[in-house]
Amino acid sequence: MCDSFKSEYQICEEIGRGRFGIVYCCFSPSSLDSFAVKSIDKRNLLDDDIDRQCLDKEPKILQVLSPHPNILQIHNIFDSDSHLLIVTDLCKEDTxxxxxxxxxxxxxxxxxxxxxxxxxxxxxxxxxxxxxxxxxxxxxxxxxxxxxxxxxxxxxxxxxxxxxxxxxxxxxxxxxxxxxxxxxxxxxxxxxxxxxxxxxxxxxxxxxxxxxxxxxxxxxxxxxxxxxxxxxxxxxxxxxxxxxxxxxxxxxxxxxxxxxxxxxxxxx
Known part of the structure; x- marks a missing residue:
């Protein structure tokens, strides 16, 4: 996790894994709210242009659509050389x-x-x-x-x-x-x-x-x-x-x- 993320959030338990990374629960001491954060290791995508395009496009689209009560909202993005961290609404485990x-x-x-x-x-x-x-x-x-x-x-x-x-x-x-x-x-x-x-x-x-x-x-x-x-x-x-x-x-x-x-x- 990058330092800028750690200055704003406390990482909690892992709540899921997907195609692009691991999803954790995280907590904001300043707002006292809980969120989800998807941690993506960009080093695993260096040779996959399609995956990188998807990762670049999805946050941009969600930012255009936010806020809406029925669309997963992005609250923060942290981008380093090695990882992309996307902080979103915290949802229940069941779909x-x-x-x-x-x-x-x-x-x-x-x-x-x-x-x-x-x-x-x-x-x-x-x-x-x-x-x-x-x-x-x-x-x-x-x-x-x-x-x-x-x-x-x-x-x-x-x-x-x-x-x-x-x-x-x-x-x-x-x-x-x-x-x-x-x-x-x-x-x-x-x-x-x-x-x-x-x-x-x-x-x-x-x-x-x-x-x-x-x-x-x-x-x-x-x-x-x-x-x-x-x-x-x-x-x-x-x-x-x-x-x-x-x-x-x-x-x-x-x-x-x-x-x-x-x-x-x-x-x-």
Whole structure:
């Protein structure tokens, strides 16, 4: 840990490990608040330009998006020759994925509570011309007050500025959640996030993904086919309004697919 960090924070226990580094709990004696700090050893990335680009881009994107109650906030950055230390909100250990696995399908009110906050986060991203591109339950955390915190912007991309928008390209995302236009290798827009969020809502309410197969290839084929169904046995207690919203989010025709703003209006 660099000296400038040590002058402001006290390091506590390790709380996680990820692709790029170790996450610790830390404490600020001046504010009496606790935070998380991701410690990244840059010496391990010297020969990996892609990883370095992701590390450089994510803090910049989070700084543009901060503060927002439903997006992981950066509170401080310490950069030395050997390490990058990123101080963020302190969140609970379990992700939305963990909660779905442990509790099974959510009740509609509980799903609505989580999903509304996710929609708020997406709308904030998109109006700042940032597309997350890897929306999935693993990237949805909860802070100590149980608020949703969207995280992991390593795959995010700017798609415009000052009213001018551009298409994006590149196969980015995760099986089950990736939008069909991404798999087709076409240029795409920020509505890929809306598709992924629609998959999450379906899984929260039904306990299974809308498109899946026994292999990654079969899953991708199911996504491309896009045959959205609501089995009565699973969705018997789900409202017609919720099903209609999912149809409009999981619409293969991108021109007809809802925007994040239209999704949010459904809850206002």
């Amino acid at each position: 939305l994925y963990d909660r779905i696995v442990s509790a099974g399908p959510f009740s509609e009110p509980d799903a609505c509570s989580v999903f509304t906050q996710l929609a708020e986060a997406l709308f904030h991203c998109h109006r700042n011309y940032i597309c997350h591109r890897d929306i999935k339950p693993d990237n949805i955390l909860f802070d100590t007050r149980n608020r949703v915190k969207l995280c992991d912007f390593g795959s995010a991309e700017w798609f415009g500025c000052a009213g001018e928008t551009e298409k994006m390209s590149g196969i980015v995302g995760t099986p089950y959640y990736v939008a069909p236009e991404v798999l087709m290798g076409r240029e795409y827009n920020e509505k890929v996030d809306v598709w992924s969020a629609g998959v999450i809502l379906y899984i929260m309410l039904g306990g299974v993904p809308p498109f899946y197969g026994d292999t990654v290839e079969e899953t991708f084929a199911a996504v491309l086919h896009g045959n959205l169904r609501f089995p009565t046995k699973i969705f018997r207690s789900v409202s017609a309004e919720a099903k209609d919203l999912m149809r409009k989010m999981l619409c293969k025709d991108v021109s007809r697919r809802f925007t994040a703003e239209q999704v949010l209006r459904k809850f206002s």
